[in-house]
Amino acid sequence: MEKRVTFRGWWLPALLIAPQVLISAVFFFYPAGQAIWQSLFIPDPFGLSSQFVGLGNFEYLLGDRYYRASFLTTAIFSILVTLCSMIPALFLAVIADRLIKGSGVYRTMLIWPYAVAPAIAGVLWLFMFNTRVGVVSWYLGNLGYDWNHVLNGGEAMGLVVVASAWGRISYNFLFFFAALQAVPRSVIEAAAIDGARFWKRFWTIVLPLLSPTTFFLLVVNVVYSFFETFGVIHTITSGGPQQSTTILVYKVFSDGFVGQDLGSSSAQSVILLFVVGLLTIIQFKFVEKRVHY
């Protein structure tokens, strides 16, 4: 039986949540409301005049097959970034957890990449894979592989995924590592006495116990890959070649701040808001059911 404690009166609880409500209203609801309002117009860049078009911006966007294609690009990109940043992080955390000597140095080194801003990470990776002077592309060339992410969409996607996931591995590592430390030794030892080997113990005990952390990281990484990878894409590919790395949030930027088309850009923000909201609901409704706290 769950026990609920009820407080009398309403003003104290209201007062206590007021700061949070205020912050949400000013920094979230107000801008989101503005975006929804602006998405109903085609304004000129200077704000001198604007045409009310109702849902015209949405109609225009959804009728554009390049915009629809960008959904698929975004899906592929986010899945790859999430996988590429979580799996290596878990692997590294498991190894670090088993280290007895020098784990402090090892941990510190692994956390470093997180301190590098996405745009800088983008430039670093771009430099390594530069088709003319890049170290990696030069070695690949020696191996007989002609690396050219400027024209090859698959290679461009691979490059932005790696550059986006790289710094993120550190972040995920921290959480996985902390969660691993929290796994009770007694459970593991009991399993070991019963004859379960490392991988058996990992799959049947450790991974299920990590599931709340994994779930949290899943949500956070998906949101990251949707919104914060902008800097990487801007510095490495600018959405090209053709449209192979144009994810939704990059299109919001390029239509709004390069094309000065604020109506379309606002409509895209609204669509993005719904997509991410929907994804989070799905994650909480279906994935969370499998999570053991």
Next chain:
Amino acid sequence: MKNSLIGALALSTMLTPIAASAQTEVQFWHAFTGRLGELVAAQVEEFNASQSDYVVVQSHKGNYSETLNAGIAAFRAGEQPHILMVFEVGTATMMAAKGAVRPAHEIMAAAGGALDQDSYIGAVKGYYTSTEGDMLSLPFNASTPVLWVNRDAMQAAGVDPDTDLSTWQNVDAALTALKAGGEECPLVTAWQSWIHLENFSAYHDVPFASKDNGFAGTDTELMLNGEAQVAHLTAMGQWAQDGKFIYTGRRNEGGANFRSGDCALFTESSAGYAGISSEAEFDFEVRPLPYWEGVGNAPQNTIIGGASLWVMEGHDDAEYKGAGAFLNYLSSSAVQAKWHQDTGYLPITAEASEATKAAGFYEANPGTDIAVIQMTANDTTANSNGLRLGSFDQIRGIIDEELEAIWAGDKSAQEAMDSAKERGDALLRRFEAANR
């Protein structure tokens, strides 16, 4: 309320004496860094030292797109500068914003400049002139594409460096010879849409868009899928497949390849002069941009790229006088001639060009006059005045994507340009709706 009013009054009375004794301030936002940034700062300093009524304050606001954005955002917040640098692609956006800008010719005339609009080079001013023939912004840095030749690379591949490269037919043969001679990068380009579509169209006197390339109205449609353009891109697509044309990126990434000596031929702006002359450790040469013999009226004239200075609305008359005085100073022939010689940008007046010639600059630096000649050889036509298309930065992005499809061999030139037209026209219709 009362207190804050008193506070504001106190503050303003405190500031007034300073403001009254100080000169009128004119804000100038530009997009130049490095050597160009230093040259702009020097111009501003010289102007400030030359008189005591006004002081121009220059600030760098990022690249071209960022500077335009900063200006637009500032205007929406009521904090706009007096003078804003806008690249040529943003021209239609600025022209459509009637309530946000003041015509440069009025400001310059009001500041006492004896402005003779006919003294400006036609192909330069045409880009920034209204249908009534009034100059709405002052051309500041204008360049045009030319062909850069690495003579050493030609020699090494066994091709005569003096071979005639004035037509694409000849270039085609030269590329084949270069490739056969072991050159791995026969041709590279910068700014592909600007050079191989926009300038290509003007140079061959074929339309890039309807309504005189957008000069006659915003109800314009792209015509870049015409026969001449498609034929050129088909040839380039073939060169890309054969490894004779190397694609390096949408902007001027190819410059690094050329300057390091990796490539034999390079189509790039005449303003590439500063970088190439300081970095290239090989014998290089400037040639006119090639044209297809027998296509359209080639060679007509090429069009410009670069930026112009716009005067923004919402300031008082004294400040506009200062802005006008600064623009008059910038357009004077001595300042122009020096700018042209320092940077490789075109002079904006015929007088500045004459002064440069008289000073013997062209003889000492062979090839620096090629861009001027190429721009001024013929009177401009409706197809070669320039382009005035809304959302053009974004349309260029679309063109870049479609060109990449050609270079990768995913689409034929016709398919790609048909698609570029369809997608670009949709943006033009939105621009038309926004500025109705």
